[in-house]
Every structure is written in C-alpha cells, then in structure tokens.
Amino acid sequence: MSLDLTGDLVTLFRAVVDIESVSGGETRLADEVDTALRAFPHLRVIRDGDTVIASTHLGRAERVVIAGHLDTVPLAANLPSRQEGDLIYGRGTADMKGGVAVALACAAELGEPNRDVTWIFYDHEEVAAEENSLTRVSREHPEWLAGDFAVLMEPTGAKVEGGCQGTLRFTVTTTGVAAHSARAWLGHNAIHDAGELLTRLAGYEPRTVEVEGLTYREGMNAVAISGGIAGNVIPDACTLTVNFRFAPDRDEAEALAHCRELFEGHELTFIDFALGARPGLDRPIAQEFLTAVGGRARAKYGWTDVARFSALGVPAVNFGPADPGKAHADDECCPVADLHTCRDALLRWLR
Amino acid sequence: MSLDLTGDLVTLFRAVVDIESVSGGETRLADEVDTALRAFPHLRVIRDGDTVIASTHLGRAERVVIAGHLDTVPLAANLPSRQEGDLIYGRGTADMKGGVAVALACAAELGEPNRDVTWIFYDHEEVAAEENSLTRVSREHPEWLAGDFAVLMEPTGAKVEGGCQGTLRFTVTTTGVAAHSARAWLGHNAIHDAGELLTRLAGYEPRTVEVEGLTYREGMNAVAISGGIAGNVIPDACTLTVNFRFAPDRDEAEALAHCRELFEGHELTFIDFALGARPGLDRPIAQEFLTAVGGRARAKYGWTDVARFSALGVPAVNFGPADPGKAHADDECCPVADLHTCRDALLRWLR
Numbered sequence: 111m112s113l114d115l116t117g118d119l120v121t122l123f124r125a126v127v128d129i130e131s132v133s134g135g136e137t138r139l140a141d142e143v144d145t146a147l148r149a150f151p152h153l154r155v156i157r158d159g160d161t162v163i164a165s166t167h168l169g170r171a172e173r174v175v176i177a178g179h180l181d182t183v184p185l186a187a188n189l190p191s192r193q194e195g196d197l198i199y200g201r202g203t204a205d206m207k208g209g210v211a212v213a214l215a216c217a218a219e220l221g222e223p224n225r226d227v228t229w230i231f232y233d234h235e236e237v238a239a240e241e242n243s244l245t246r247v248s249r250e251h252p253e254w255l256a257g258d259f260a261v262l263m264e265p266t267g268a269k270v271e272g273g274c275q276g277t278l279r280f281t282v283t284t285t286g287v288a289a290h291s292a293r294a295w296l297g298h299n300a301i302h303d304a305g306e307l308l309t310r311l312a313g314y315e316p317r318t319v320e321v322e323g324l325t326y327r328e329g330m331n332a333v334a335i336s337g338g339i340a341g342n343v344i345p346d347a348c349t350l351t352v353n354f355r356f357a358p359d360r361d362e363a364e365a366l367a368h369c370r371e372l373f374e375g376h377e378l379t380f381i382d383f384a385l386g387a388r389p390g391l392d393r394p395i396a397q398e399f400l401t402a403v404g405g406r407a408r409a410k411y412g413w414t415d416v417a418r419f420s421a422l423g424v425p426a427v428n429f430g431p432a433d434p435g436k437a438h439a440d441d442e443c444c445p446v447a448d449l450h451t452c453r454d455a456l457l458r459w460l461r
Numbered sequence: 462m463s464l465d466l467t468g469d470l471v472t473l474f475r476a477v478v479d480i481e482s483v484s485g486g487e488t489r490l491a492d493e494v495d496t497a498l499r500a501f502p503h504l505r506v507i508r509d510g511d512t513v514i515a516s517t518h519l520g521r522a523e524r525v526v527i528a529g530h531l532d533t534v535p536l537a538a539n540l541p542s543r544q545e546g547d548l549i550y551g552r553g554t555a556d557m558k559g560g561v562a563v564a565l566a567c568a569a570e571l572g573e574p575n576r577d578v579t580w581i582f583y584d585h586e587e588v589a590a591e592e593n594s595l596t597r598v599s600r601e602h603p604e605w606l607a608g609d610f611a612v613l614m615e616p617t618g619a620k621v622e623g624g625c626q627g628t629l630r631f632t633v634t635t636t637g638v639a640a641h642s643a644r645a646w647l648g649h650n651a652i653h654d655a656g657e658l659l660t661r662l663a664g665y666e667p668r669t670v671e672v673e674g675l676t677y678r679e680g681m682n683a684v685a686i687s688g689g690i691a692g693n694v695i696p697d698a699c700t701l702t703v704n705f706r707f708a709p710d711r712d713e714a715e716a717l718a719h720c721r722e723l724f725e726g727h728e729l730t731f732i733d734f735a736l737g738a739r740p741g742l743d744r745p746i747a748q749e750f751l752t753a754v755g756g757r758a759r760a761k762y763g764w765t766d767v768a769r770f771s772a773l774g775v776p777a778v779n780f781g782p783a784d785p786g787k788a789h790a791d792d793e794c795c796p797v798a799d800l801h802t803c804r805d806a807l808l809r810w811l812r
Contacts, residue, residue: 127472275643279692292626292763294680296666301683301701305659312653316645329645332652333692338685341630341704341733347685350652353642353692382692411643 115218123211160233175257179235208431209263263430271410272389288346297344326357358386390425402459466569474562511584526608530586560614560644614781622761623740626769637695648695677708709737741776
C-alpha cells in the first residue's frame with residue numbers, strides 16, 4: 111500500500127492517520143511520505159532521519175515553507191480511524207495529520223507554484239524539544255528551513271493564528287526547619303511560608319497586549335506545588351512550579367526580569383524557556399496569504415514550532431484543519447470540511 | 462545465648478539491643494524475653510503473638526503496669542551496638558530498649574514488690590496503630606492491661622513526662638477547573654486558592670494550656686501539600702494535609718470542631734485521630750511515684766501509648782532512659798547513667 115497524493119483527499123487523510131506514528135515510531139510513515147513525494151519530478155526530496163523535506167527550485171522571487179509533524183501522542187484505542195457524519199475520528203486526526211495530508215496533496219498538485227515552496231514533514235514534535243527533529247535541522251542545516259514566510263499546519267480550525275506566546279517555567283522554594291510536629295515551635299513551617307507566594311500569584315493581573323495588530327493575553331500560573339516529609343514532621347521545604355506565558359513583545363531578559371520582580375525576595379530557578387514568535391503580519395507576503403485564505407488572523411496562545419522559524423528570521427503563522435481543543439483528546443477528530451478549506455486556501459495562494 | 466536478667470545491667474542492655482527486632486521481626490527477641498522471664502517463679506508469664514506479659518499475684522492493694530515495646534524502626538547500619546565513653550550507640554538504644562532492659566532487670570529482681578506489677582513487652586509499636594499489639598490486647602484481653610497506674614518506659618531522659626497530647630490529621634482540598642496554561646482564563650487555579658488556607662495556618666495562634674498542673678503547647682501545622690497535573694495545565698485540585706496536636710483537655714468532638722472552625726467554608730476529611738491522655742498526677746499513687754523517682758513531672762508532647770492506658774481508665778506516665786530527640790536518629794544512643802537512674806527509681810518505688 112502506498113499513499114496516493116493525487117486522489118481523494120479524505121482517502122489520503124485516512125491512509126496517513128491509519129499508519130500509526132507515535133513519537134519514536136515515525137519511520138514507516140516517513141518511508142511512505144518519502145516514496146510518494148519522489149514520484150513527482152518537480153520536487154527535490156531530502157531524507158534526514160525520519161524527516162522528509164521536498165522543495166521546488168523554480169527560481170521564484172520568494173520561498174514559502176510549509177511544515178507539519180508526522181508523529182502523534184500515544185494511542186487511546188483510537189485507531190484505525192472511523193468516520194461519523196462529517197467527522198473523522200482517530201489518533202492524529204486533529205494533531206496534525208490533517209495538515210500533513212493537505213500539505214502532501216498540495217505538494218503533488220502544485221507543479222508550478224507562484225512561489226518556491228519547501229514542504230517539511232518532521233518527527234519527534236510531541237516529545238522534549240531537544241528530540242524534536244527541527245532542533246537538529248535548524249542547528250545542522252538552517253538553510254533547509256530558509257524562506258520568506260512559513261505556514262505551520264498545526265490545528266487552528268482552518269483559521270490563521272499569528273505568531274505564538276512564549277513560555278517559561280521556574281521553581282521557587284521556601285525553606286524552613288524540620289521538627290517533630292508535636293514540638294512545632296522547635297521548627298519553622300515552609301509550607302505556611304508558601305502561602306504568601308500563592309497570594310502574590312492570586313493577586314497577579316496578567317497583561318493583555320496588542321502586537322502587530324493581534325491581541326495576546328498573558329498568564330502567570332502555579333502548575334505544581336509540593337512539600338512535606340511525613341505526617342508528623344514540620345516540613346522544611348515547599349516548592350512551587352510556576353508557568354509564565356508571555357506575549358511575543360517580551361524578549362528573554364524582560365520575561366525573566368518580570369518573574370523576578372513578582373517574586374522579589376525569593377530566588378527563582380528557571381527550568382525551561384521558549385521565546386514567543388511575532389506574527390509578522392505587517393509583511394506584504396503575510397498580507398497576501400491572509401487575502402488568499404480569506405480570513406482575519408487571531409493570536410496563537412500556545413507555544414508552537416512557529417517560534418523556531420521566527421528565531422531564524424522567517425515570519426510564521428499557524429493554519430491547519432481541526433479544532434486545536436481536540437488535540438491529544440481521546441475523541442480526537444477532524445471535520446472533513448476543514449481539510450478541503452485548507453487545501454483550497456493553499457492552492458488559491460500558491461497557484 | 463540467653464538473656465541474663467540478674468547480671469550487669471549494661472551487658473543486658475547491649476544484649477537486648479544486639480538482637481535485631483525491626484517491627485515485624487520481633488519473634489527472636491520475644492522468645493528470649495519469654496524464656497528469661499519464665500525462669501522466675503514469682504512471675505506468671507503469658508505469650509500472645511510476639512507480646513510477653515509477666516505479672517505478680519501477691520494480693521497487693523494496688524497493681525502497677527510497666528510497659529515497653531520490643532520493636533525498633535529499620536536499621537541505619539547502626540548495629541551491633543558500640544560504646545563511646547558514657548554513651549551506647551545503636552538502633553533501639555533510645556527507642557526503647559533501655560526501658561525494656563530496665564524493666565526486665567526489675568521484673569527479675571522484684572520478687573516481692575510492694576504493689577503487684579504487670580510487666581508488658583509488646584510488638585509492632587513503630588508501625589500503624591492497627592498493627593500495634595496493644596490495640597489487639599486492649600480489644601481482646603483488656604483485663605491484662607488493668608491496673609491503678611501505668612508507666613510507659615519510652616525515652617524521656619529519665620524524667621517523668623505526664624499524659625500526652627492528642628493528634629489528628631485531616632486534608633482540605635481546593636478545587637478549580639483544568640485548562641491549558643496558555644489559556645489560563647478558561648480555567649481556575651486551585652493552587653492559587655490554597656494560598657488563603659496557608660495564610661490562615663500562618664496566622665494561627667496555638668494555645669498553651671495547663672492540665673492537672675502540667676503545661677501543654679498545641680500546634681496546627683501543614684505537613685504536606687500537593688497539586689498539579691502537568692507543566693502546561695492549570696491545576697484543578699490542591700490538597701493540604703494538616704496535623705493538629707492538642708492538649709489532653711480537649712475531647713474528640715471539641716478537637717474536630719476547632720479544626721472545622723479554623724477552616725470554615727471548606728470541607729475537611731479527617732484521616733486519623735488519637736485522643737491525648739490526662740497526666741493523672743492528682744492521684745495519690747502518681748504522687749508516690751513522683752516522690753520515689755525524685756523528680757517533677759513535665760508535659761509529654763508527642764503521642765504515646767500512655768493514651769491507651771488512659772482510655773482504659775489507667776492513669777499513665779512516660780518515664781525511661783535516653784533523650785527522646787535521639788529516637789529514630791542514625792546516631793541513636795543512650796547514656797549508661799540513664800539506665801541506672803531509671804532502674805534505681807523503679808526499685809525505690811516498688812521495693
């Protein structure tokens with residue numbers, strides 16, 4: 111069985127979904143994608159691990175990058191796919207094999223696109239950032255990702271979502287003195303001290319800010335708390351983990367300083383950091399894209415790989431089939447109409 | 462090798478310490494204690510599981526119960542015992558094989574005590590209350606524990622500690638609404654809500670109260686907190702575990718009501734409860750004991766098995782060799798002098 115890129119789009123979509131490709135197990139799907147794309151002489155195909163990159167080289171004035179990841183989160187007894195009315199259910203239907211199927215169909219169909227196109231199908235997106243193959247490719251072959259504009263086909267309900275917010279996490283620990291709880295006055299309770307930190311968080315007023323015409327809402331939230339040694343011991347430590355989601359107008363220094371200011375008097379340990387991405391919607395190529403797909407852009411709140419393109423100087427937007435709220439859900443699904451909407455929009459823009 | 466109850470007290474103590482008896486593994490020590498006590502015709506010996514009870518039946522006007530547990534917490538590479546100057550180190554030296562050795566020596570020596578005596582050596586004290594053999598004995602044979610006064614030979618530094626405080630634990634959970642942390646406004650953060658509970662605890666003023674001449678200091682403390690689903694999810698629950706240590710003038714209803722009042726507006730789930738014990742020092746037999754041991758009593762803060770005797774109507778005090786602060790410690794130890802002090806006091810009282 112091989113993938114038929116020029117036949118019925120829904121059939122292609124279900125074939126892609128039914129090739130199981132949980133992160134780390136993408137090889138079979140990558141092989142199928144590789145083989146299918148090599149059948150088209152207008153595409154030059156590179157295989158790097160389980161990442162497949164197909165590109166046109168027509169000497170156009172501009173180059174567009176269109177990307178989607180091949181992997182999914184683990185199954186929830188939700189394969190093979192099944193159709194109910196206008197919805198197709200199954201692991202990966204929302205995140206993001208609809209985008210993959212649309213990109214494959216367009217890559218095959220657009221023999222002479224009006225802009226050169228680089229189609230990227232990559233692996234290990236649903237796991238740690240260091241394993242994400244785009245991390246490796248952007249380090250070893252940044253030229254493969256080069257372009258004037260990028261479209262990441264993550265699920266957006268077939269709307270354009272511009273840029274993305276940044277995210278960082280840190281821990282803050284209160285310390286006390288352990289003692290038997292029957293003699294509490296010999297110790298100092300670190301959990302009690304954490305109350306004051308939580309009060310600061312509860313009273314925090316997150317900023318709402320416009321960046322290049324899109325509205326971003328920030329958020330500063332405790333995502334974990336833990337403390338306690340035993341049921342009869344005054345706890346000597348309590349650790350709070352906080353996640354700050356910040357608009358793309360903040361750079362790293364500013365984002366860290368903002369957290370430190372909120373928790374003045376405490377030491378913060380930053381555990382991860384990912385810069386946001388400006389939507390880049392002020393550029394003509396982005397405006398042309400918006401006109402072609404016939405919509406208005408809204409802000410993307412979750413962090414996505416658009417930030418990688420942004421960091422390489424390539425403005426990027428999210429645009430793909432399916433409701434992002436269904437990503438990773440047991441009842442993950444994609445409306446058939448979204449597949450057609452996205453394909454038609456890309457063809458309109460690039461033909 | 463058998464235990465020599467009439468020889469050197471320190472030799473007996475080290476022999477008892479060197480028979481490893483972590484909770485659940487008391488059989489060998491119980492066998493040795495059983496065998497050694499049966500050699501004395503003035504004692505009637507009962508064996509029940511790994512509990513050994515030896516008693517005199519001389520028709521005296523009063524009966525005294527003297528008790529100690531045979532088990533220890535797990536080793537910390539601290540056996541066999543070793544002596545450094547006046548201190549003997551090893552697992553169980555403080556909690557509470559000093560008390561056991563003193564009781565064994567006195568049981569052997571007091572062939573004609575001035576009060577009838579019940580010597581109790583029991584198992585499974587360092588584990589859940591339901592496993593403690595005194596729980597079984599007090600349910601199935603409460604008559605074996607009957608008496609006019611009880612001395613529990615837990616470590617007190619050879620001072621008399623009267624009664625004990627009660628202890629209870631409960632959890633209180635704040636609930637929120639889970640959401641992706643990039644869209645925090647769609648959820649409600651349960652960890653942030655816990656701040657207000659911690660503020661109540663931090664501001665709590667524990668009571669200091671006199672009960673029958675002894676001063677007790679209460680305490681209300683968080684001993685654990687946990688919350689959080691994942692680093693990118695607004696937590697929908699945060700659970701706080703609180704330990705209330707209360708003076709023996711509060712009964713169960715009053716202790717629970719006090720906790721409910723502090724956390725008014727929240728539902729509390731009580732997970733364990735142990736009533737305190739009044740010191741009973743207003744009784745003549747207790748006063749005679751104090752005079753004989755030549756000291757003043759102070760309050761016991763930690764919960765001990767004296768509460769079981771108190772619940773059976775037997776006033777009870779704690780009195781045994783070693784610093785209670787060394788109980789369970791890796792450098793657990795007992796001063797040799799404490800062994801002699803406690804033995805001499807018991808002999809003075811009962812001879």
